[in-house]
Amino acid sequence: MGRAWLFGSNVNTDVITPGRYNLTTDPAEMARFCFCEVRPEFPKQVKPGDFIVAGEHFGSGSSRESAPLAIQACGICAVIAPSFARIFYRNAINVGLALCLTPTQGIQDGDELEWNKERGLIVNLTQGIEFPIEKLPDFVLAIRRAGGIIAYLNQHGSRLPEIK
Amino acid sequence: MRAQTLSEKIFSRKLGQQVRAGQTVLAEVDWILSHDTTTPLAIQSYEKLKQADFHAEKVILVFDHIVPAPHPQGAALHRRIFKFAQEQGISHLHYGEGICHQLLAELGYVTPGALIIGADSHTCTAGAFGAFATGMGSTDIAVAWATGQSWFRVPETIRVEVRGALPAYLGPKDLILQIVKQVGTTGAAYRALEFGGPTIDAFDMPQRMTLCNLAIEMGGKAGLIAADRATLDYLRPRVSAGMYGQTPLQSLYPDPGAHYEQVLGVDATALVPQVALPHGLEETVDVDQVAGLKLDQVFIGTCTNGRFEDFQMAAQILASHTVAPNLRLICTPASREVYLQMIKSGVAETLLRAGALLTNPGCGPCLGRHQGVLAEGERCLSTMNRNFRGRMGSPQAEIYLAGPAVAAASAIKGVISDPREV
Numbered sequence: 001m002g003r004a005w006l007f008g009s010n011v012n013t014d015v016i017t018p019g020r021y022n023l024t025t026d027p028a029e030m031a032r033f034c035f036c037e038v039r040p041e042f043p044k045q046v047k048p049g050d051f052i053v054a055g056e057h058f059g060s061g062s063s064r065e066s067a068p069l070a071i072q073a074c075g076i077c078a079v080i081a082p083s084f085a086r087i088f089y090r091n092a093i094n095v096g097l098a099l100c101l102t103p104t105q106g107i108q109d110g111d112e113l114e115w116n117k118e119r120g121l122i123v124n125l126t127q128g129i130e131f132p133i134e135k136l137p138d139f140v141l142a143i144r145r146a147g148g149i150i151a152y153l154n155q156h157g158s159r160l161p162e163i164k
Numbered sequence: 165m166r167a168q169t170l171s172e173k174i175f176s177r178k179l180g181q182q183v184r185a186g187q188t189v190l191a192e193v194d195w196i197l198s199h200d201t202t203t204p205l206a207i208q209s210y211e212k213l214k215q216a217d218f219h220a221e222k223v224i225l226v227f228d229h230i231v232p233a234p235h236p237q238g239a240a241l242h243r244r245i246f247k248f249a250q251e252q253g254i255s256h257l258h259y260g261e262g263i264c265h266q267l268l269a270e271l272g273y274v275t276p277g278a279l280i281i282g283a284d285s286h287t288c289t290a291g292a293f294g295a296f297a298t299g300m301g302s303t304d305i306a307v308a309w310a311t312g313q314s315w316f317r318v319p320e321t322i323r324v325e326v327r328g329a330l331p332a333y334l335g336p337k338d339l340i341l342q343i344v345k346q347v348g349t350t351g352a353a354y355r356a357l358e359f360g361g362p363t364i365d366a367f368d369m370p371q372r373m374t375l376c377n378l379a380i381e382m383g384g385k386a387g388l389i390a391a392d393r394a395t396l397d398y399l400r401p402r403v404s405a406g407m408y409g410q411t412p413l414q415s416l417y418p419d420p421g422a423h424y425e426q427v428l429g430v431d432a433t434a435l436v437p438q439v440a441l442p443h444g445l446e447e448t449v450d451v452d453q454v455a456g457l458k459l460d461q462v463f464i465g466t467c468t469n470g471r472f473e474d475f476q477m478a479a480q481i482l483a484s485h486t487v488a489p490n491l492r493l494i495c496t497p498a499s500r501e502v503y504l505q506m507i508k509s510g511v512a513e514t515l516l517r518a519g520a521l522l523t524n525p526g527c528g529p530c531l532g533r534h535q536g537v538l539a540e541g542e543r544c545l546s547t548m549n550r551n552f553r554g555r556m557g558s559p560q561a562e563i564y565l566a567g568p569a570v571a572a573a574s575a576i577k578g579v580i581s582d583p584r585e586v
Contacts, residue, residue: 010350010444014552018559020532023237025204037559057350057383061552063285065205065301086354086385087285091301094209137188139315149307154214160311163188 001125002049002077005042006109007035009055013088016059016067030070048075051115053107055081059088068092078115080104080122080131093140096148101134139163167419169321170388171356174296174416178279185320185423193222195273196308197282199264200227200238201531203245205302206283206309216310223309224256224273225249226264228526234534262499262525265289265467268297269373270501272402276391276416281305281314286467286549288379292372293399294391294416296356299380319356319385322347323424326363328433333583335477336367336374337469337547337567341438343430344381345448353383355425358418363432364389369398370471377468378549381445391416437582439545440565443553451570451582461544462487462575463536463556464568465496465528469547472497472505474568479514481572481583487519488578494536495520496528520575532556538563545574 021033035042052058052071058081059067068091071079078098092099100115102122107113111126122131136144139161146152152161166184168176176182178191196219198206203225210216225245233239249257258267264282268274268290276294280287283305290297300314308314324343330336347357357379364372372389379387389395396413403413437451464470464478475495487493495515497503503525506512516522521536529536530548537557538544544556544563551563566574569583576586 012444012552014550014555018532018554020537020554020557022201023235023241025208025241037554057353060350060383061285061380061550063202063283063287063299063301065202065283065303068301069205083350083353085350085383087299087301090304094301094303094307139188149303150209150212153216153307153310154212158213158215158217158310160190160307160313160315163190163315 001112001114002047002051004051004053004107004109004111004113005046006107007052007054010057010060011054012061013059013064013067014061017064017070022064022066027069027073030066031073034070034074043074046074046076049077050075051113052076052079053104054079055104056083058084060085063087065091065095068095068097072097093143094149096144096151098144102131167421169356169422169424170294170358170390170416170418171296171319171321171386173418174277174279175316175318177277183318185318188315188317190313190315191279192312193281193308193314194278195224195280196222196305197224197226197264197268197280197284197287198302198305199229199284200231200242200245201229202283202302202305204241206305207244207248209303209306210309213310218252218309219312220253222312223254225254226267227259228263229531230533231260231524231526260524260526262502263467263470263527265377266498269293269369270402270499272399272404275399275403276395276414281308285380286377288384288387289373289377289467291379291386291388292369292376293395294389296386296388298386319354320425321356321358322352323358323360323427324430325361325427326359326430326432327361328363328431330432330435333569334435334437335567335569336371338435338438339430339432340375340378341440341448341565342435344378344445346428347382349381349445350383352379354385356386356388357382357384358388360390365392368394370473374468381549390418437570438566439570439580440551442551442562442564444551451580454564454580455582457580458543459491459545459574459579460542461492461494461536461538462571463494463529463544463546463548464571465498466530466548467498468549469568470496470498470502472502474547475506475511475515476509478568478572479511481569481586482518482576483514485518485576487575491575491578492536493520493575494523494529496523496535497525499525529556545571545580547571
């Protein structure tokens with residue numbers, strides 16, 4: 001359970017981790033400037049278990065992996081959006097940041113949310129509404145279960161997951 | 165045989181079986197590109213692998229984003245990459261020679277039909293050569309270093325058919341800004357864009373590269389143009405015999421009757437100079453709508469518009485003029501080859517005499533890290549591909565995007581100007 005941090009549509013990775021701060025390979029350091037320009041309070045007030053809720057095409061623009069790494073290091077439980085920009089989508093899967101594909105209309109900033117993994121739902125506890133999550137492809141889920149692509153390769157003899 | 169798009173054709177050849185849009189496949193890649201700001205995280209991911217091969221022959225490392233290093237942190241990242249490159253025996257290493265996307269073309273790495281991944285979103289530029297080239301993140305690059313492979317969803321394709329000749333002082337940047345306006349900044353998400361038609365057939369390779377460069381600004385996975393005679397003529401002297409990964413140079417066209425999700429027609433003759441307004445590419449207007457806006461800086465360069473032809477256009481306009489007082493004109497060649505061409509042709513001298521600041525080849529201030537970052541309240545007109553908030557420095561600065569002709573005319577006047585009126 002955690003609060004919703006609401007962002008708009010087509011949020012680009014320059015907004016998530018601004019380029020001029022991108023000089024580190026330490027995720028904890030990246031977390032300090034996550035969304036620092038559009039929501040300066042975000043990196044200070046975000047708590048483990050919180051959710052990022054956004055509109056279409058979240059994570060557009062640059063390929064920088066600092067974007068999902070910073071979000072993950074902030075303790076975000078999952079990013080919830082109706083669609084993701086493809087490079088961000090891959091990067092998030094690869095580093096083990098959970099993404100939930102679902103419509104997000106109606107969710108307000110600060111709403112308390114819960115991810116019911118068994119039933120595949122996002123539950124808006126504040127408003128008493130449930131959103132079904134679109135199922136990701138099996139090989140993507142296999143990577144997520146492993147905790148990211150590097151962990152997957154380490155657990156599976158350096159072989160990439162089979163794609164059916 | 166089912167008629168295929170360029171993307172379907174390239175993946176089918178790679179896999180040795182016919183695949184179609186929508187299928188997800190695991191494929192051997194030809195080149196694995198990364199640069200000085202994405203490589204350190206790739207090294208970090210690679211070093212977490214318990215056991216891994218290293219496909220050094222496929223790896224291309226380019227130092228272009230912050231060269232030479234502007235601060236100790238940048239220098240430390242560079243050192244880390246050099247050390248890794250030495251340990252792994254990476255021979256395709258380029259420091260300060262130019263922007264990675266430009267070098268892929270100039271040094272003959274890209275060939276028609278090649279499958280290229282790069283830890284940079286503008287890797288799509290190489291699609292101008294009939295290759296499938298797409299951006300990924302650092303960990304995908306690390307995985308490809310180790311396995312030689314990556315997974316792909318073969319994308320659906322949006323075909324853009326362009327007819328008519330571009331009017332004087334207009335270039336491919338005006339055309340692609342217009343196309344972005346029509347498709348939308350998310351309109352090509354997860355899709356490939358295929359550019360074709362008589363206008364594109366008549367374009368040279370630098371012009372084609374500018375078009376494909378902005379595929380990602382529509383959310384596109386790749387931007388492709390058929391490999392024709394112009395492609396092969398450009399590449400032939402650049403491809404060294406026996407170089408790893410070189411498939412024989414052959415033309416590559418989509419099949420007639422291939423399935424396109426959407427076909428968009430554009431008439432180039434009707435175009436006027438385009439300017440994208442801050443802070444995204446959502447809003448692009450004809451230049452007259454923003455003409456007269458005062459500028460603090462004009463930047464000509466990047467993987468979008470940092471080629472010789474772009475500076476030649478700028479020099480043509482700037483000849484016998486000077487840069488407006490209190491305005492900085494920064495010119496950053498996309499590569500050493502471009503720089504040398506500028507010197508030999510006199511373009512460099514024209515620009516310098518006009519008052520331009522000519523930097524070493526690389527990404528320049530596009531990343532907001534050096535060589536011309538913006539202060540709060542400043543306004544810049546740039547030939548780059550992104551005008552996101554904070555991209556060139558302060559989030560309180562404004563970035564307008566246009567082609568080199570608008571940039572040069574604006575540098576003379578000190579305000580956004582129509583090159584046809586200077």
